[in-house]
Amino acid sequence: MDFRRIVVIGLACCSSLLAADSPAVEKAQARLANLMGLSAVGAVSARQVEQAEIALAQAKDDQVIDETVYGELAIDELTEAQASAMKTSAQRRLDRERAKLTDAAKLVRAGVSPRSSLIPFEDDVDRARRILSAAEERARSLIELISQIRAEEAASVPPVEGPTQGPMPVVTRFVGGMKFALASDFKKIVLAYEKQFDRKLPISAKGQTALHRTLGFDHRDRVDIGVNPDDPEGRWLISYLEKTQIPFFAFRASIRGQATAPHIHIGPPSLRLRTLD
Numbered sequence: 001m002d003f004r005r006i007v008v009i010g011l012a013c014c015s016s017l018l019a020a021d022s023p024a025v026e027k028a029q030a031r032l033a034n035l036m037g038l039s040a041v042g043a044v045s046a047r048q049v050e051q052a053e054i055a056l057a058q059a060k061d062d063q064v065i066d067e068t069v070y071g072e073l074a075i076d077e078l079t080e081a082q083a084s085a086m087k088t089s090a091q092r093r094l095d096r097e098r099a100k101l102t103d104a105a106k107l108v109r110a111g112v113s114p115r116s117s118l119i120p121f122e123d124d125v126d127r128a129r130r131i132l133s134a135a136e137e138r139a140r141s142l143i144e145l146i147s148q149i150r151a152e153e154a155a156s157v158p159p160v161e162g163p164t165q166g167p168m169p170v171v172t173r174f175v176g177g178m179k180f181a182l183a184s185d186f187k188k189i190v191l192a193y194e195k196q197f198d199r200k201l202p203i204s205a206k207g208q209t210a211l212h213r214t215l216g217f218d219h220r221d222r223v224d225i226g227v228n229p230d231d232p233e234g235r236w237l238i239s240y241l242e243k244t245q246i247p248f249f250a251f252r253a254s255i256r257g258q259a260t261a262p263h264i265h266i267g268p269p270s271l272r273l274r275t276l277d
Contacts, residue, residue: 028056061089076209090135094128177245180267182221202226222267
């Protein structure tokens with residue numbers, strides 16, 4: 001395995017996505033710089049430098065994982081590039097832990113180490129698998145949200161005036177009779193939902209997010225709610241929005257071949273952002 005090539009690729013990928021290096025990354029960078037200086041005068045081996053490069057790559061990957069998998073970033077604040085880096089970093093971590101386990105297993109087979117010595121390495125592999133699974137799940141959620149945004153752009157159905165009854169179309173649009181204001185009107189919806197169902201409203205995206213900006217959509221004064229329009233929660237929300245004359249789109253299936261999850265978009269359509277010359 002060409003560890004140096006992996007390190008270079010990994011660092012190039014991560015460096016463009018992180019706002020600032022973590023203390024662990026700075027420490028690993030300082031150690032690598034020190035060892036490279038010692039290596040130049042023959043004071044340390046090339047193997048020690050290689051190990052420091054691997055340690056720096058791991059610190060970079062750990063920072064990506066900490067910020068994107070376990071950090072405070074909501075799904076709608078992730079970008080597609082960050083989601084890709086998140087999965088790649090988690091996969092590299094798993095690969096490294098597997099390599100360590102393989103090396104330790106060789107010592108056990110050679111009779112140098114007892115079988116019990118593998119337990120910490122096996123635990124590290126299991127932990128890395130869980131991290132990769134969490135990263136993949138967040139990436140799937142992001143892809144789902146992206147498809148929702150693009151489905152909203154693609155939706156062009158006649159508005160439905162008044163309460164909806166009977167079989168429902170794939171997309172229902174309700175124009176309403178008022179202008180939806182996120183700052184004032186949405187709080188009323190949240191409180192009414194929590195009172196009705198005794199749980200938080202499942203918000204997919206609220207207002208203008210990093211993802212909407214990246215995709216070029218205006219999502220100001222708009223909210224996406226992760227409920228199926230035909231479930232009890234969705235039917236209640238649609239009824240509430242109709243009674244209060246708040247505009248919405250209700251999405252029940254994929255749009256134009258895109259596998260988007262059912263959801264309810266509150267507010268006017270998400271339009272393309274206009275760029276200034």
